[in-house]
Amino acid sequence: MSKKISAENIKELRYKTGAGMSDCKNALEATGGKIDLAIENLRKKGLASADKKLTRIAAEGVIQSYIHTGSRIGVLVEINCETDFVARQKEFNKLAKNIAMQIAACQSVKYISIDQIPQNVIESEKNIEYQKNDISDKPDIIKDQIVKGRIEKRLKELSLLDQPFIKDVNVSIEELIKEHISLLGENIKIRRFERFILGDGVEKKLNNFSKEVSEMVHS
Structure with missing residues (x-):
C-alpha cells in the first residue's frame, strides 16, 4: 500500500526545489514520502535547476x-x-x-x-x-x-x-x-x-634589545 502524500509535504518539497506541484507529488510518491530522497529524485531529473534561480533577488x-x-x-x-x-x-x-x-x-x-x-x-x-x-x-x-x-x-x-x-x-x-x-x-x-x-598593514618595529639596555645604562 502506497504512503498517502499530504498537501503539506508537496508544498514543502516545492518550496525547497522550485519544481512544479505535480512533479513534487510524483517524486514523493516514488520515494515513499521521504523529502530528502524526493529532492534527489528531482535533482537527477533536472527539475530543480539552479541556473533558473540565479536571477532571483536574494536579500x-x-x-x-x-x-x-x-x-x-x-x-x-x-x-x-x-x-x-x-x-x-x-x-x-x-x-x-x-x-x-x-x-x-x-x-x-x-x-x-x-x-x-x-x-x-x-x-x-x-x-x-x-x-x-x-x-x-x-x-x-x-x-x-x-x-x-x-x-x-x-x-x-x-x-x-x-x-x-x-x-x-x-x-x-x-x-x-x-x-x-x-x-x-x-x-x-x-x-x-x-x-x-593579525598585524596586517602594521609596520612592525624590530627592537635591538642590547642597544636599548646600553642606552638605559648610559643615560
Whole structure:
C-alpha cells in the first residue's frame, strides 16, 4: 500500500526545489514520502535547476564568521538567500561556514568572481607577465598566447567562485553554491567578505634589545 502524500509535504518539497506541484507529488510518491530522497529524485531529473534561480533577488541570509586556530586569521562573509526560512536552515548555515573557511584558507582570493576584478588590476597583471624574462625573446604572437593563458589562470586564483572546495577538490565553490540552490530551492549569492590577518598593514618595529639596555645604562 502506497504512503498517502499530504498537501503539506508537496508544498514543502516545492518550496525547497522550485519544481512544479505535480512533479513534487510524483517524486514523493516514488520515494515513499521521504523529502530528502524526493529532492534527489528531482535533482537527477533536472527539475530543480539552479541556473533558473540565479536571477532571483536574494536579500535575506546570514553574516558568518570564522576564526582560524591560533586566532591569527579571521573572516566575515555575507551569504544571501531569498527568505528568512532558508537562512535558518542548517544546510544554509553550514554552507556559509564552509565558505568562510574557504576564504581563510585561500590567501590569494580577493574577489568573489572574475567579472568583479577591476580592469586596472587585470592590466597590471598583464604588464607583469609581459615583462617576465622567460618570454622576452619569443615572437609577439606566441608571447600573447602565453600571457593570455597565464592571465586566465591568475584571475581564477583571485576569484572565490573558481576555487576548488577545500573539503572536496572535485567541486568548485560555484558548483557547491549551485548544489545548495537546488537543495534549498532558492537563489544563493556570496555578497561580500572581509579577511582579517593579525598585524596586517602594521609596520612592525624590530627592537635591538642590547642597544636599548646600553642606552638605559648610559643615560
